[in-house]
Amino acid sequence: MAASSAISSISSSFLPKKDVGLSSLSSSNCSHFLASKCRSKMSTKIASVMTPQKTERKPSTTGSVKNAMTMTEKILARASEKSQLVPGENVWVNVDVLMTHDVCGPGSIGIFKKEFGQNAKVWDREKVVIIPDHYIFTSDERANRNVDILRDFAMEQNIKYFYDITDRSDFKVNPEYKGVCHVALAQEGHCRPGEVLLGTDSHTCNAGAFGQFATGIGNTDAGFVLGTGKILLKVPPTLRFVMDGEMPDYLLAKDLILQIIGEISVAGATYKAMEFVGSTVESLNMEERMTLCNMVVEAGGKNGVVPVDSTTRKYLEDKTSIPYEPFYSDDQASFMSEYRFDVSKLEPLVAKPHSPDNRALARECKDVKIDRVYIGSCTGGKTEDFMAAAKVFMASGKKVRVPTFLVPATQKVWMDVYTVPVPGSGGKTCAQIFEEAGCDTPGSPGCGACLGGPRDTYARMNDPQVCVSTTNRNFPGRMGHKEGQIYLASPYTAAASALTGYVTDPREFL
Numbered sequence: 001m002a003a004s005s006a007i008s009s010i011s012s013s014f015l016p017k018k019d020v021g022l023s024s025l026s027s028s029n030c031s032h033f034l035a036s037k038c039r040s041k042m043s044t045k046i047a048s049v050m051t052p053q054k055t056e057r058k059p060s061t062t063g064s065v066k067n068a069m070t071m072t073e074k075i076l077a078r079a080s081e082k083s084q085l086v087p088g089e090n091v092w093v094n095v096d097v098l099m100t101h102d103v104c105g106p107g108s109i110g111i112f113k114k115e116f117g118q119n120a121k122v123w124d125r126e127k128v129v130i131i132p133d134h135y136i137f138t139s140d141e142r143a144n145r146n147v148d149i150l151r152d153f154a155m156e157q158n159i160k161y162f163y164d165i166t167d168r169s170d171f172k173v174n175p176e177y178k179g180v181c182h183v184a185l186a187q188e189g190h191c192r193p194g195e196v197l198l199g200t201d202s203h204t205c206n207a208g209a210f211g212q213f214a215t216g217i218g219n220t221d222a223g224f225v226l227g228t229g230k231i232l233l234k235v236p237p238t239l240r241f242v243m244d245g246e247m248p249d250y251l252l253a254k255d256l257i258l259q260i261i262g263e264i265s266v267a268g269a270t271y272k273a274m275e276f277v278g279s280t281v282e283s284l285n286m287e288e289r290m291t292l293c294n295m296v297v298e299a300g301g302k303n304g305v306v307p308v309d310s311t312t313r314k315y316l317e318d319k320t321s322i323p324y325e326p327f328y329s330d331d332q333a334s335f336m337s338e339y340r341f342d343v344s345k346l347e348p349l350v351a352k353p354h355s356p357d358n359r360a361l362a363r364e365c366k367d368v369k370i371d372r373v374y375i376g377s378c379t380g381g382k383t384e385d386f387m388a389a390a391k392v393f394m395a396s397g398k399k400v401r402v403p404t405f406l407v408p409a410t411q412k413v414w415m416d417v418y419t420v421p422v423p424g425s426g427g428k429t430c431a432q433i434f435e436e437a438g439c440d441t442p443g444s445p446g447c448g449a450c451l452g453g454p455r456d457t458y459a460r461m462n463d464p465q466v467c468v469s470t471t472n473r474n475f476p477g478r479m480g481h482k483e484g485q486i487y488l489a490s491p492y493t494a495a496a497s498a499l500t501g502y503v504t505d506p507r508e509f510l
Contacts, residue, residue, distance in 0.1 A: 104200035111223030123229035179410030179445035189320035245344035262359025270300035376407030380470020392495035
């Protein structure tokens with residue numbers, strides 16, 4: 001079986017455990033697979049090994065456990081003050097942090113005031129985090145009004161963590177302004193193991209990288225949380241993804257999560273927790289783990305979670321002084337399914353228009369001509385993402401052939417782009433390498449064109465173009481024009497594509 005067919009879209013059910021390694025067959029091959037002859041023709045060139053399994057686990061090694069639970073179940077048990085929880089159970093949960101931003105904040109505030117009274121106070125002014133980030137650098141009056149509403153509410157409620165911006169002409173003169181909420185939450189120490197973090201944004205699941213329960217909620221729920229500090233949640237069952245094998249130097253976490261979403265589909269984890277473990281996951285830095293958890297919602301996931309280890313603790317050392325308690329899945333915990341990957345067999349991927357599960361090998365799309373490249377967002381606009389892109393540009397020594405837009409997620413990332421030397425560059429920063437490659441000057445930190453926004457948003461797709469993007473969604477109209485075509489990819493693949501003007505496998509340069 002060719003490696004390309006190993007990652008074709010799957011429409012059939014997953015195969016039983018005895019067929020380990022065959023769940024990556026294309027739908028056309030799957031029908032032939034049911035015939036016995038197909039088994040004898042199977043090649044060992046498999047892009048991934050992924051098999052759902054019911055797991056029988058050994059006794060716990062984490063202490064006395066009367067009722068084995070997964071990590072997600074344990075976190076919710078702590079937050080609901082219960083000793084045991086099972087999937088499907090509805091519980092009132094105490095919220096540790098509630099985040100909102102300029103798109104959903106005004107609506108949440110309106111509901112809070114309607115239901116609790118115009119003079120009501122939030123349940124805890126130090127547990128509410130307000131981060132304007134979506135529609136900031138625009139002249140759109142309604143977008144500007146939203147930020148004003150946040151500011152008025154923060155002052156009225158004496159909110160401790162409001163990251164304001166008052167001068168949109170130069171973000172650098174706004175020391176409190178951070179940028180994309182999900183990355184800012186991590187950088188400012190609001191992500192802590194074992195806690196419950198809710199946000200009025202679907203990619204709040206990003207924070208699960210820190211071993212906490214993090215998920216997006218709607219404005220109505222947020223309004224209720226503002227007044228009570230509680231939320232009613234159904235305990236999700238857990239899907240476990242075991243990723244082992246040495247990570248090839250041409251892959252990034254974006255390739256891993258695109259592989260998973262391509263396997264299970266955009267509905268494959270609907271209202272389920274997705275737990276990521278294995279030697280490959282343990283080797284990832286925190287920003288790469290954030291990329292993994294960030295896109296679980298693209299598979300319908302309720303939350304994503306990575307166990308806490310020394311990498312987590314080191315990242316948090318200078319971020320927070322608040323004590324935290326990590327939780328780990330018990331050895332006898334029950335998982336709805338377990339999937340295994342041999343990461344060393346994977347190749348660089350893209351998600352073709354118009355769905356994150358429309359997976360293909362990057363090299364299979366080499367004839368797709370593109371008009372632009374976009375590197376940014378909570379998924380692909382972190383410091384490590386720009387370092388990865390710079391590595392490709394540096395290795396090629398060439399200039400980009402299409403407009404290449406760079407939007408750092410936060411003000412800190414923007415500073416890193418201009419000050420942190422790229423390893424092996426002789427002291428050059430990302431900004432210097434980007435300039436030499438002919439990229440656009442890095443834009444103001446924020447969500448940028450990831451979700452379109454007002455027409456004057458920097459790098460918005462105002463024409464029906466083809467774009468390779470490090471963002472998280474490629475639905476029609478997502479980045480602006482409804483006829484635009486978006487190929488989701490890693491920073492490696494995005495940078496390689498910028499250099500050729502076509503969707504390009506980064507191995508051509510790395």
